[in-house]
Amino acid sequence: MLRNTMNRLLVAAACVAAVSAVGCVSEKATPAAPVRDAAFLGYSVPDTKQTTCGNCHVDVQAEWAQTKHASAWADLQATGHADASCNKCHTTNGATNLGADTAGFFAATTDAGKKLYQDVQCEACHGPGANHISAPGETQPIPTIIMDTTHADGCGSCHYDVHNPFAEQLAVSRHGTMPNWEGAAGSCQVNCHTVWGAMSQIAPRATAFREFGTNPLTTTLKPGLTCALCHDPHDATNPAQLRLVLTATSTADSAQHACGKCHSRSPAANASSWKSSRAAHSAQFATLMGTAGYIDPSLGNITGPMRHGTVETSCAACHMASGPVNSASGAFAVQNTGHTFEVLPCLNPASTATGGVDTSAACTEANRSFAACGTSTCHASESGARDAFDRVQGEIQGYVNVLWVDKNGNSTIDAFPTDSGWLPKLLLHDATRAAGTKRLATTGADTVYTAAKGARFNALTFGSPNRHGDGSFGVHNPWYVRALLVKSIELMRTAYATSDTLQGVPPAVQSAMVRAAARQRTH
Template identity: 35%
Template sequence: MLGAIVVGACGSDIAYQDRPPFNPPADSTAGFLGYYAVSERATTCGQCHAELQAEWAATAHANAWATLQANAGAQTMCEPCHTVSHNGNRAAEPAGYPTVSDSVAAAAYRDVQCESCHGPGLDHLAAPTAAQPLASGLVAPGGCGDCHNGVHHPFVEQWSVSKHAVGDGLSHGDNPSCAECHNGKDALVQQFGVNAPYANKDDGAVMPITCIVCHDPHDKTLPAQLRAPIDEGTTDNLCVTCHNRRSTPAAPFRGPHAAQGPLVLGGEAGWVPPGYEWLAGMTSSHGDPATNPRLCATCHVSPYTVTDPASGDFVFHSVGHTFEAIPCVDASGIPVPGPCTENDRTFSACVGCHRFEVTARNYFIGFKDRLATLLDQVWRDLNDNAIIDPAPTDGGLLPEILQATGDETQVDPSDQVLTVAEGVLYNAQLAATSERPKFLDGATIVAG
C-alpha cells in the first residue's frame, strides 16, 4: 500500500511512501489481523485476496456487526459470533474481539471476516508459504457450528441428527462408487467442482455432508450462499445432484436408491409395463417450479418459530435442518427425533399450499392408507420371515405368481433377467412407507 504526502501548500509535487501491508494486531497473542481499513471494511486478507474479499463483501457475514447492533435483543454474549474471535476457527479461547478493551482498536475485529473461519493470519502474512490458515470442513468445534447454534438458529443441533450427519449413509463414504454423495469431500469435488484446500481435507476420514458441501462460504450469488439452485426442476437442482441415482430397474435386480428427484420432478422413475405409453414429463404440483418455486426445500427445509401459547413469547426457531418434511415434535412444538405418530408431527411446511396443518395431516394419512392397501395387494408377508414365499404361505400378487408358475426366478435378484414380477416389486419399493418396512428393506428373496 502507498501513502501520499503533498509537498508545499499549492505545489503539485507528491511523494509516495510504502505503508506496511498490515496494521499491528490488537490481539497480538492470537495474531488476528482484522480490518486493514475499518471505515472501508477492507480486510487485511483482502489486500492480496482481492477477489475473495469482493465476494465476501456481499454476504451477511460482512454486515454481521451492524446486524447485531440493529437487534433490540443484542447482548454482549452475542458479540463473539458477530466479530473476529475464537469462534469458528481453531484459536484458543478467548481471542480476538473479546480480548480487546479499547473500542477503537476492537473495531478492526467487527464483522465475521476471513479470519473468523480461517483463523489468525499473522503467521501466514509473515511466512505465506509456511503457514496456511485453512478453514475446517467440519461443523464443530472450530467450524460453522460454533456460532450457528442455539434456540435462535439451531443449525448444528438439527443437522447433527439428520441423515446428512449420521446414519448408514456414512458407512458407504469410503466406497468409490458411493463417495460422490456419501462423503462430503468427494461431493465437493465431483458434484460442485470444488477442490480448494481446507484443514481436514487430507486426513483420510470420511466427512459427512457438512455445511460447506451445500453452502459456499464466500459466494452469495444464490440464496443462502448455496452452491446450486433449489428452484431448478432439473438435475442441476442442489438436492437432486445426489437424490437422483437408481430410479429405474435393471438386471440383475436391485431396489431403488435415492430416486426422490425423478419421482418429484416427473423424471424417469419406476418400472413401466411393456406396451404401456408413459405420460412423459408428467409432474405433480410438488415438482412444478411454477407452483412450488423452492421444490424440495419447500417441505424439507422449512423454518418455523415456536412461541409460548400463553404469553406469545419466543421459545425456539426451527431452521429446518433435520431435513424432514414433517418432523416429530414435543409438546411445545420443538422438533425431536422420531419415530412418532402423525399426531405428534408438525405439518407446518404444508400450510403454504394446504392452508391448515390438519388438512395436510388428513391428506397424508389418507394417501398413506391408500399406498398400504396397494402394497398389500402386491405382497403380504403372512409368516413374517421377510421372504417372498409362494401362496398360500404369503398373500398378494407376487406370491400368487410364484405359486402359479412354480418358477422362483420370477423374483431372483441374482440373474440377468428383469421379470414383470421384479418390475412390480421395484415400483412397490418406490411407494413403500415406514408402515410396510419389508419393502424398504429390499426383500427380494424367494423360498428355496
C-alpha cells in the same frame, strides 16, 4: 483464487506490510493507528470492508464482501438490541476458533481497534492469520468443515443455540448421523455417503480435504454431511450461499440441484434396471419430476398435474420449513431451522439441546408438525394437509399391498407365505418353474422383460420404506405414482390371472383404481 493471487503477491505483500505499520497512513488525517491483536489481523480498511487476508486473496475478498457475514455487525446494530452477549457471533474473535475470547474483537480496547474486528471476517472461520502472512503458504488452516460437537470451532461455533440451532438439528438429522460408509463400494462413498466423497462431487477443491486427509471418519469430529458441503462459505451468488440451486424443471437439472445431486441416483427404469431386484435408488428428485419407476410404454406420455414437482424451491419448501417452537404458554423456546430436513418433524419446546427436535421414540404421526404443508399457498391448514397425506399414503399403500405386503419388514420381496401379495406368490411358483419361464428371475434365460419385473420395480420404488426407493408413499407425486402402480396391477392381472392363484383386487382398491383411471383420462 490463488493462481491470480500469486501474480499479485509481491504488490500485495508490500501493502500488507504497510497497513500493519503506522507509517502507511497520512500523518495529518489520523491519530495513531489502532493496535492490532498479536494473532488476528482483522480489517485492513474497515470502512470498505477490505480484509487484510483479502489484500492477497483478492477473488475471495470480492465474493465474501457480498455475503451476509460481511454485514453481521451492521445488522446487529440495526436491531437496537445489541449488547455484549451478541458480539461473540457477530465479530471476528478467538471464541469461535477454539481459542480464548481475549483475542481479536475482545482484545481490542478502543473503538477504532474494535472496528478492525467487526463482522464475520475470514479469520472468524479460518482462525488467526498473523503467522500466515509473515510466511504465506499452505499453513493457513482450512476451517473445520466437519462438525465440532462442542460448538467451539467451525460454522457450528456461531450457528448454534436456541436462536440458530443449525448445528444441533443437523447433528440429529439423517445427514448428520449417516452410518460409516468408509470402505463401502467405491461409488457409494465417492458420491454421497461420506462428506469427503460428496465434497469431491459438489465442491471439487483439494484444499477442502487437507484438514482430514482422505478419511474424516477416523477423526473424533462429527462425520456426516456438513454445512460447507451445501453452503459455499464465500459465495452469495445463490440464495443462502448455497453451492447448488433449489429450482428445477426436469430430471436433467438434478446435477445442479442442492438435493437432487444426491437424491436422484439410478432413478428411472431403463432397459436393464426394471430387472433389478432392488428399486430405484434414492429416487425422490426423479419422482417429483415424474421420471422414476418402471413406466410401461402403454402408459404413453404421462402429463398429469405434478403439483408437488412445481413447488417453489422444490424439496426445501416441504423438507426445510422453519419457525419458532413455542412452549405451551406461547413463549419462544427454540427456533426450528429446518435443518432436520424432515417434512413432518417431531418438535418439542423442551428439546433445546437438539434444536427443538424430539428424538424420543414417542414420536408418531399424531405429534408431528404439518406446518410445512399448511401454508397459505399450499394446503389451507395443517389438518387439511394431514388428511391429504393420510389419504394419498393410504391409497398408494392399497395398490402396493395388492402386489406385495412386506410382512417381515425386511424391505425385500420374499416368497409367499413369508410375504404376501401377488409378487411373493409368483416368486413361490418361480421356484418350481423351468428356467426360461420364471417371472421374477434375472439370470440365464430369464433376463427378458416380464410384467412381474416391472411391477416389482414399482412396488419397491414407491412402496418400500427402505431408503432404496422414494420413501414418500406417493406424496412426492401422487398422480404419477398412482398411474404407475395402477398400470402395474393391470398388467399383472392380464399376464398371470389365469395361470396362477392370484387373488382378486380388494373392492376398496378396485374402486380407487376406477377413480384413478378416470382421473388419468381427464388430464
